[in-house]
Amino acid sequence: MSRSRVVVVGAGFAGFQAARTLSRNLRDKAEVILLNPTDYFLYLPLLPQVAAGILEPRRVTVSLPGALPRVRLVLGQATEVDLAGRQVHYEGPEGDAGRLEYDRLVLAVGSVNKLLPVPGITEHAHGFRGLPEALYLRDHLTRQMELSASADSAEERTARRTFVVVGAGYTGTEVAAQGALFTRALADRQRVGHIGVRPRWILVDIADRVLPELDRRLSDTADRVLRERGVEVRTNTSVKEATATGALLDDGDDIATRTLVWCVGVRPDPFVSEVGLPVERGRLVVDSRLTVPGHPEVFACGDAAAVPDVTRPGEYTPMTAQHASRQGRTAGHNVAASLGRGVPQAYVHHDLGFAVDLGGVKAAANPLGVALSGPIAGAVTRGYHLAAMPGNRVRVAADWLLDAVLPRQAVQLGLVRSGSVPLDTASPELARVPGVPFKES
CATH class of the missing domain: 3.50.50.60 (FAD/NAD(P)-binding domain)
Structure with missing residues (x-):
């Protein structure tokens, strides 16, 4: 049979x-x-740490054949x-x-x-749903900081050191928080020919606060950490148009930038x-x-x-x-x-709380409804991620330890180019490769 x-x-x-x-x-x-x-499971919540140079890419991926030995994988x-x-x-x-x-x-x-009918978005913004996008952003941030150091004009230097994130949900908030720390570290290392222009991060959202889906206390905690880090939080604001050299907001502010990260949702x-x-x-x-x-x-x-x-x-x-x-x-x-094994059951689940890693020792979390912030929230958040990951726990913990005691390695790997990670795609987990068929949404 x-x-x-x-x-x-x-x-x-x-x-x-x-x-x-x-x-x-x-x-x-x-x-x-x-x-x-792909042949791996991607642990998405830690993707911002890949873009910020904290974790190596393989740390947030778990081999499917290794984790599921009795399952036949078909690519x-x-x-x-x-x-x-x-x-x-x-x-x-x-x-x-x-x-x-x-x-x-x-x-x-x-x-x-998630896409919105904003002129220029699909051409000039990049999403954050897959490993190729995180690898691209990591290289892009490093490249912009390096190019700004050799720019001829003050306007170009400022534009290259200006980073705009659209969407203040989980992903956008973490990308802005981690990115601000990463580019600040890059700026501090540019000793020769130091140009004195600090990185500028802008977080834009149409909602009236960051993390609008969370408890107000957690939202306020995240907002405070972002502002202390120098991130400009623009609520009740959206992007009206995107170009290769800037982002026009609906309040009339035209921001000169080479970086537009699209995190408005899924x-x-x-x-x-x-x-x-x-x-x-x-x-x-x-x-x-x-x-x-x-x-x-x-x-x-x-x-x-x-x-x-x-x-x-x-x-x-x-x-x-x-x-x-x-x-x-x-x-x-x-x-x-x-198929005859067990009794069917309905799906019932009450939220156990949420955790938002804000970089360093900062986080906002509400495990089982208890609002936490600061180092305690940071420890809870990282503990939660280690427990939730189906593999690589020791490697992730080791990278966290090394990041705490050693400077991050900031080099461009050149593995993923801009055209390989279009925003309008049904396959964010795959980078576009010239000559290979690519399914568009």
């Missing part, structure tokens, strides 16, 4: 946990296949789901086409950069809207057991799924890593139950 086949599409927080849960629960009862463009980008034929079509990393048959399907394709991967199933604001409609109505063989979780929030009737769970991880486990459990 042939074994059942379960295909999991996507290896983000939801997909990784779904595949791991399935491999543990089903063992020899079914074959678990994981379709993903590729899903292009189509044939619901009638129960097949997933995909494009491999070298442009080859393939297909996977399934008895059960878990869609966990995650999210991509949107579900556009792939889910092409599957042919009902969606809610771009997310697949599922029931509380993460099953697609009318298709008991199809499950969805994470940012790609509109999961009912049973703790807040009438609402959907927010698109956070905390929910995605737990939804992945629930989806894995329920898929196994549908």
Whole structure:
């Protein structure tokens, strides 16, 4: 008798946990296949530390074959789901086409950069959803600081040392906080021909405060740390237009800069809207057991799924890593139950709190609803990340220790160029390579 086949599409927080849960629960009862463009799981919350030179890139990646030894990894980008034929079509990393048959399907394709109709944004801004974007930003910040030191005019020096971050949510706040420390360290090292122009960081958001989704106390803590660090926080403000040499704000301020980091949020991967199933604001409609109505063989979780929030009737769970991880486990459990292992369960989760790393020993956190700030919050935040990571804990802790006692290595690696990380892409985890097919959103 042939074994059942379960295909999991996507290896983000939801997909990784779904595949791991399935491999543990089903063992020899079914074959678990994981379709993903890369061979690693990316721990997104620590990505700003990669851009700031604190962590090496491999520290925030966990090998999928190593972490999921009983799961068959297939490298590729899903292009189509044939619901009638129960097949997933995909494009491999070298442009080859393939297909996977399934008895059960878990869609966990995650999210991509959220775009707004702002002139020039897609051409001149860069997002922050994947490792290539973080590596590009790290090189870019270093390059701008170095080019500013040799610039002929004061205007160019100032522009190259001006960095604009749009979006004051988790990612934008951490990028601005970590980036300010990083560029300050770079400026302090430019002893020869020191130009005396301090780096300028500007954080812009249309909301009335930073971290608007968090408790006011945490928001105030983050705002205070940013301002103490010299970051200009512009609330109730948005970008009206972006160019190669500046950003025009809707308050009329035209900021000369060569750096525009787009962190306004995320949107579900556009792939889910092409599957042919009902969606809610771009997310697949599922029931509380993460099953697609009318298709008991199809499950969805994470940012790609509109999961009912049973703790807040009438609402959907927010698109956070905390929910995605737990939804992945629930989806894995329920898929196994549908194959005779266990009893299906509804997804229920109360937020355990949030943590925002602000660089150095500063952080803002509210574990279990207890608001913390300063070094205590910093220790809690890093402890949380170490506990949440499915691997590389010792290496991450070692990098943190080395960063505390040694100066950061600030060199351009030149691995990712600007054109390799377009903002308008359905694949932020992949850098565009000349001559290789690239799927646009």
